Amino acid sequence: MSLWTRHKPCPSCGRSGTGRIKCSNCQTVGCTNGNCEIGGLNRWCPICRKETKKVRL
Known part of the structure; x- marks a missing residue:
């Protein structure tokens, strides 16, 4: 899994x-x-308001 950096x-x-x-x-x-x-x-996305599977990048 990658992490967010202070430059990004x-x-x-x-x-x-x-x-x-x-x-x-x-x-x-x-x-x-x-x-x-x-x-x-969690399984709920507040943006699209659907149950979802959150994928790690």
Whole structure:
């Protein structure tokens, strides 16, 4: 799994050093931080409002 860096932080929350994930439905990219808009590895995407499988990048 790759991590967001301080030169290329998470586009959803701006953090670095967290794992990269994306929604399998809407392809929105975020991180594994629970405070991120995509946030965590739960099954619900707040962007597309569907149950999803979040894929680690």
